Amino acid sequence: MGKKMEKKMENNIRFRNHISIVAERLGRVLLLVIVAAISGLAQNVKALANSSGMDAKDAKVILLACGAILLLLAIGAAWQFIVWSKTYISIYDNTIVIERNTLNRKKDTIGIKNISNVNMERNLFEMLAGTSKIKLDTNSMTTANKTDVTIVLKKEDAQSLRQYLMDLMEASGEESIKEKKADAGQPQYDVEASLGDMVVHGLFSINLFSLLILLGCAVGMAEVVSDTLGQGFAGKSIMGILASILVMATVFMSALWDIIKGFVKYYDFKVKRIEDRLYIRYGFLKKVSYTIPVDKxxxxxxxxxxxxxxxxxxxxxxxxxxxxxxxxxxxxxxxxxxxxxxxxxxxxxxxxxxxxxxxxxxxxQPKGTLAAWMMPLLAYCAVVAGVAGTLAELLPRYRGWIGAGMAGLIALTIFLMALRYATxxxxxxxxxxxxxxxxxxxxxxxxxxxxxxxxxxxxxxxxxxxxxxxxxxxxxxxxxxxxxxxxxxxxxxxxxxxxxxxx
Structure with missing residues (x-):
């Protein structure tokens, strides 16, 4: 534990986030700028490819664009530094106070007794910087969709602060002391996941929809490449082909990651219970640690x-x-x-x-459920039939396809209702x-x-x-x-x- 933070905890505490939070927040802005720059470059690739050279006017435009990007980054960095330097976190009288003394002043006060969770998290950047993120959540309906307080500190200081908050949350402090003893040596967890457990979990957590998207994108990309190699670029734009492949590749990678993350997200998963608290830890590229009171x-x-x-x-x-x-x-x-x-x-x-x-x-569900579903089902069938009839009148050449589509939608609905009843x-x-x-x-x-x-x-x-x-x-x-x-x-x-x- 950080000696400096422990010394502060003897009295009231007032501190800032670790300065690395400036770089972490600025990194998001930098990512947006890079994406925008790549997008603009992609739109002008064809013009640059056809150009035999670059004149002074083009060079000036590029320099101005680069200068504007650097200026935006500098402004963003300056603003994030000001926000960091003007934001203080204080702990006294069993309350946490977050003060932001910028032009738009803001002060939030949270009672320690209202804290439901004290969680720790480390993403890849924080692992490299040697910091940890503490997330505090309260029993509040208005803030239930977001973390109430996020604090970034050096890893040792974050652990000390977390333990201090847990001591405050417990009137006697006995439970926090027990956790210290459990963590001092080799902690005995109630459940620890092996590599085989993670592989099994990954297989059973595969999303069927993501798998179908993955297969569809693979077939689509293969067809585009095969068609291009077989017939050449006759009547086709190179940029159009590349754009199609890029879109499918993006969707493909998104679906692939949705499947892969089920295998790696809960790496080194461990959970234990001490008295009336659960301690959950897991993560590979992003390590998280939850402390959850059972009564919450x-x-x-x-x-x-x-x-x-x-x-x-x-x-x-x-x-x-x-x-x-x-x-x-x-x-x-x-x-x-x-x-x-x-x-x-x-x-x-x-x-x-x-x-x-x-x-x-x-x-x-009771058997009467099927009868209760009949009224909304009949209303749905009437709407689908009405839309199909209108389309058939407007597009008589496609009446067969429209009729098949209508029948398919109704059959799918009945099938889903049967699944719902069975589940x-x-x-x-x-x-x-x-x-x-x-x-x-x-x-x-x-x-x-x-x-x-x-x-x-x-x-x-x-x-x-x-x-x-x-x-x-x-x-x-x-x-x-x-x-x-x-x-x-x-x-x-x-x-x-x-x-x-x-x-």
Missing amino acids: INALKLTQSLLGRMSHRYMAEIVNVGMGDDEAEKQSFLLLYSKKEALDAKLHSLLPEFEDAVRMPVSR AGFAVGKKCVVLANGYFRRCLSYVSYEKIQHVQLEQNFIAKRMGIQKGSLYLLASADSRVQGIPYFPKKEVDIIKSNMVS
């Missing part, structure tokens, strides 16, 4: 991909403020894909609070409610009654006659997890949910 966990989610459903494997996620609220961290991760028996054993060590819940049988379900327990949702993939959400903010229910007239209803329940979480869909369930179970919420 609002729900447990067990997810199955299509391949996971076929092999009876699950992965576990948790829902709380602070995990899954950043764009790069959409999944609030807890456990890799594994068989149900192995997953239950791991949850017994990590979250025994949900042990009974995950053993609850989940019932399918969705509901269960009411003594301590939590279980929601099953999905089509190809399945997600089981275990929500404690005390964590439910409010419930919204609805039913059409057919569902009312059938004695069933559906709705949504709302949690304190990021936007992706805040609303949990409730499939159709018997109306008589509403009273059970209400009584458990208020008890």
